[in-house]
Amino acid sequence: MFFVSYVWLHNQIHAVISECVKTHNQALNKLKRQGGAIIQNEHKDNTLGSVIVNGKKSVWPLTKSEGLKANG
Template sequence: MFLVSQIWLDNQFQIILSESASVHQKVLNELMGIGGVVVAHNRQDNILGSVIVNGKRSVWPLTKTETAAQGGGANG
């Protein structure tokens, strides 16, 4: 599981991505405290995330525990 939120602050979108609900909420509270507005908030329950590196999307397991659960090697 991971959480994704978009905050509008100072005419820019701030993207918050985290695996911990408590840390995520703490950051949201801090940004809203200085005038940010939550535009979108999503929870993703799939065990794979994706990241764009050098213009290409790459999929990776979010944690070593999830890698092990998928049957991944020691490198996960």
């Protein structure tokens, strides 16, 4: 499971993605102290996401445990 939050700060949306609640809350608190506003919070079960790497879209494990399983 991982946590995803979106924070509005300095006319930009910042995404915070974490596996640990404590780390996630620390990052959110830091952004809020800088004047950010949380616009969305959610948690997701372990799923695969996609990222752009060197201009190519590829499936990427979003959690450490999935990455370790994929690598053997």
